[in-house]
Amino acid sequence: MIKVENITKSYADVVALTGVSFEIKQGEFYGLLGPNGAGKTTTISILSTILKPDSGSVIIDGFELSKNPEQCKRSIGVVTQEIALYNKLSAYENLLFWGSLYNVPDAGLKKRIEETLQLFGLADRQKDKIETYSGGMKRRINIASALLHRPKVLFMDEPTVGIDPQSRNLIFEVLEKLHTDGMTIIYTTHYMEEAERFCDRIGIIDKGTIIAQGTLAELKSTGGIKESIAVTFTNLNEDLQLKLKEALLGDFHFSKQILTYYSAQIRTDLSKLILRCNELGAEISNIEIQKVNLETVFLALTGKQLRD
Amino acid sequence: MFKIALKDLKLFRADKRAMLLTFLLPIPLITLFSLAFGGMGSSSGSKAMILIAADEDKTPTSKRILQQLDSLKEIDIKLTGLDTAKNWVRKGDEDAVLILHKGLKDSLDAGKEMPIELVYDKAKQVQMGLYMSVLSGNLMRIVGTKSMEKKAMNRFDSQNPGMDSAMKAGVHQMIASNFDGGSGADGKTANSDGGAILKATAMEAQKENAPGLVQAVAGTAVMMLLFSVAGLGASLLQEKEEGTLKKLLFAPLSPQSILFGKMISANLISIVQMVVMFSFSWLVFGLNIKQNIPALILMILATAFACSGFGVFLASFAKSRAQVQGLTTLIVLTMSAIGGSMIPAFVMPLWMQKMAVVSVNYWSIQGFYDIFWRVLPVTDPVFLSRVGVLFLIGLVLNLLAIRMYKKNILNIA
Ligand SMILES: Nc1ncnc2c1ncn2[C@@H]1O[C@H](COP(=O)(O)OP(=O)(O)O)[C@@H](O)[C@H]1O
Ligand SMILES: [Mg+2]
Numbered sequence: 001m002i003k004v005e006n007i008t009k010s011y012a013d014v015v016a017l018t019g020v021s022f023e024i025k026q027g028e029f030y031g032l033l034g035p036n037g038a039g040k041t042t043t044i045s046i047l048s049t050i051l052k053p054d055s056g057s058v059i060i061d062g063f064e065l066s067k068n069p070e071q072c073k074r075s076i077g078v079v080t081q082e083i084a085l086y087n088k089l090s091a092y093e094n095l096l097f098w099g100s101l102y103n104v105p106d107a108g109l110k111k112r113i114e115e116t117l118q119l120f121g122l123a124d125r126q127k128d129k130i131e132t133y134s135g136g137m138k139r140r141i142n143i144a145s146a147l148l149h150r151p152k153v154l155f156m157d158e159p160t161v162g163i164d165p166q167s168r169n170l171i172f173e174v175l176e177k178l179h180t181d182g183m184t185i186i187y188t189t190h191y192m193e194e195a196e197r198f199c200d201r202i203g204i205i206d207k208g209t210i211i212a213q214g215t216l217a218e219l220k221s222t223g224g225i226k227e228s229i230a231v232t233f234t235n236l237n238e239d240l241q242l243k244l245k246e247a248l249l250g251d252f253h254f255s256k257q258i259l260t261y262y263s264a265q266i267r268t269d270l271s272k273l274i275l276r277c278n279e280l281g282a283e284i285s286n287i288e289i290q291k292v293n294l295e296t297v298f299l300a301l302t303g304k305q306l307r308d
Numbered sequence: 309m310f311k312i313a314l315k316d317l318k319l320f321r322a323d324k325r326a327m328l329l330t331f332l333l334p335i336p337l338i339t340l341f342s343l344a345f346g347g348m349g350s351s352s353g354s355k356a357m358i359l360i361a362a363d364e365d366k367t368p369t370s371k372r373i374l375q376q377l378d379s380l381k382e383i384d385i386k387l388t389g390l391d392t393a394k395n396w397v398r399k400g401d402e403d404a405v406l407i408l409h410k411g412l413k414d415s416l417d418a419g420k421e422m423p424i425e426l427v428y429d430k431a432k433q434v435q436m437g438l439y440m441s442v443l444s445g446n447l448m449r450i451v452g453t454k455s456m457e458k459k460a461m462n463r464f465d466s467q468n469p470g471m472d473s474a475m476k477a478g479v480h481q482m483i484a485s486n487f488d489g490g491s492g493a494d495g496k497t498a499n500s501d502g503g504a505i506l507k508a509t510a511m512e513a514q515k516e517n518a519p520g521l522v523q524a525v526a527g528t529a530v531m532m533l534l535f536s537v538a539g540l541g542a543s544l545l546q547e548k549e550e551g552t553l554k555k556l557l558f559a560p561l562s563p564q565s566i567l568f569g570k571m572i573s574a575n576l577i578s579i580v581q582m583v584v585m586f587s588f589s590w591l592v593f594g595l596n597i598k599q600n601i602p603a604l605i606l607m608i609l610a611t612a613f614a615c616s617g618f619g620v621f622l623a624s625f626a627k628s629r630a631q632v633q634g635l636t637t638l639i640v641l642t643m644s645a646i647g648g649s650m651i652p653a654f655v656m657p658l659w660m661q662k663m664a665v666v667s668v669n670y671w672s673i674q675g676f677y678d679i680f681w682r683v684l685p686v687t688d689p690v691f692l693s694r695v696g697v698l699f700l701i702g703l704v705l706n707l708l709a710i711r712m713y714k715k716n717i718l719n720i721a
Contacts, residue, residue, distance in 0.1 A: 048558050073559065073560040084555040086319055086552060088322035101560075
């Protein structure tokens with residue numbers, strides 16, 4: 001459905017994309033996860049034809065973007081980071097206008113608007129001007145306005161930034177529905193929870209390039225990161241540390257009062273570890289299991305946190 | 309493109325401030341300016357009313373009548389030729405003129421209807437009534453008795469055809485002395501007969517428009533137009549700043565059509581605004597807008613085109629909305645000042661009048677003067693040249709706007 005090959009982009013003094021490639025199948029929910037400034041918005045801008053890449057190629061729904069921008073535009077819906085609506089017009093008027101740009105026949109469009117307003121839970125407020133809406137409601141209309149022409153592909157650039165939980169959940173529900181209905185979606189975010197929750201496949205982007213991609217399970221196994229058990233002791237001295245080091249097998253290290261033990265099968269290893277500690281007279285005050293998630297994957301790949 | 313224009317019009321309608329600026333603010337301004345320039349070129353204001361009169365009879369009797377009218381404290385008679393007098397009414401320079409036709413003395417002597425005529429501007433009913441009331445009473449006093457005396461004698465003569473001339477002369481003497489004494493007592497009859505003495509004829513004035521009013525209306529119209537289209541142009545930058553322009557670019561339409569949509573709506577709003585302003589001036593100040601409709605339409609279109617070109621041009625080369633607003637105020641006020649929107653161009657020093665040609669205001673205001681004051685026909689080359697200049701200005705500004713738009717506005721992100 002979408003094939004992005006080695007696109008690069010530089011602004012006046014910054015290199016925003018150093019070479020981004022990915023491929024997305026029809027109906028796939030693809031997450032682009034990366035910290036602020038990674039190049040997510042730049043990528044989406046290029047895919048949605050409003051920014052020309054310096055090099056590389058993009059194919060959407062079989063059309064080469066540089067050669068057939070109009071055709072590509074018909075297949076895509078874009079939800080930007082910022083809310084782009086006419087505040088002085090009502091929600092209904094906004095939807096009517098945005099929908100009309102895609103040559104949806106009038107009658108069909110009006111029906112779709114009704115349905116969409118229903119879907120986003122804003123049918124009763126449709127006559128009110130956008131300026132009277134809350135941030136979350138505006139965001140919902142903003143998303144709705146990108147769906148009226150029934151795009152095959154939907155690009156969403158951080159649609160949940162600065163939004164109330166209620167609206168966020170509603171957006172998630174809609175997204176899940178669209179996904180089940182078979183829409184191809186690219187979703188950018190810097191929240192790993194969102195990427196983990198929805199995405200069939202995830203591309204991790206940093207400093208203008210995709211550093212890893214695959215399903216959640218695939219990503220978790222990249223970089224050889226294992227889950228770990230962190231055990232905090234009350235009486236850890238050099239003597240005890242030495243005894244433990246002799247007794248334990250595998251991959252572990254000590255720092256201050258904490259022992260971190262890496263393992264591929266954490267459940268079986270956990271009871272063994274506790275047994276060993278008891279035998280050696282080490283008093284445990286806390287045990288914490290550190291699972292592998294996108295955060296730790298990102299940490300392992302880049303040496304920094306996803307969120308600054 | 310039309311969808312975009314329609315949306316812009318909807319947005320404009322929803323924007324109360326813009327509506328106010330476009331349609332309401334010009335009204336007090338026109339009123340203010342027309343009060344300020346109102347006296348220009350028209351002859352009202354002095355206590356005694358100046359009455360233009362044409363003496364076609366040129367007899368001692370007609371001279372005496374005019375002298376006696378002139379001696380009245382409420383009337384100042386100014387003599388001129390018949391054609392000139394009528395022309396002044398036709399052009400709207402005078403509300404009414406008094407004409408003493410040939411044969412006045414003879415009809416007076418013969419006791420027939422008096423060929424005295426008040427030719428007045430059809431649109432000036434009120435002024436005509438004023439003239440009539442002053443004139444008919446006085447004319448009655450001056451010539452009325454004389455004429456009735458003759459009438460009585462004539463009646464006597466016709467009823468007694470067989471009477472010899474010596475007898476007749478005696479009776480005439482009696483009638484004359486009778487009338488001399490009784491002029492005051494006969495005031496009532498005389499007045500009711502006044503209409504017969506003074507015939508009032510309406511004349512359709514072709515140019516009742518005082519230059520002061522034309523100045524006020526045209527000057528304000530163009531200036532306000534520039535402000536409101538600049539506002540619409542600024543909405544292009546607002547769209548850029550609020551992200552809706554970017555969103556428009558996601559849609560399968562050519563980027564230029566967004567600009568063209570703005571141009572269309574700017575033109576439409578300009579046209580409506582001018583129609584409103586001229587209608588207002590017509591209804592309230594009696595600006596005669598009906599005398600040359602084709603020329604007026606042409607001028608409105610040309611002005612709308614030039615002004616809206618200015619609006620989109622300004623928006624396309626400014627960097628931000630704040631910048632547009634600052635520039636708008638500066639440029640519009642400067643252009644309006646040198647172009648004659650605030651002070652008529654002809655009272656400005658010559659060097660300023662020469663500079664005026666760089667402003668949209670100048671060409672447009674002069675064009676409206678052509679229509680309303682100089683009363684040039686729509687085919688007049690001078691008038692058409694102004695229309696041409698305005699269209700040219702509009703064309704150049706629009707083309708520049710398209711170029712700048714690609715360079716400035718479309719580089720999003
Ligand atoms: N219009 C621009 N001009 C200059 N630099 C920009 C512009 N837009 C983005 N950048 C830079 O490009 C890089 C990528 O930005 P962006 O794609 O917005 O990242 P993200 O959306 O992942 O936060 C950042 O370093 C950012 O500062
Ligand atoms: Mg971004």
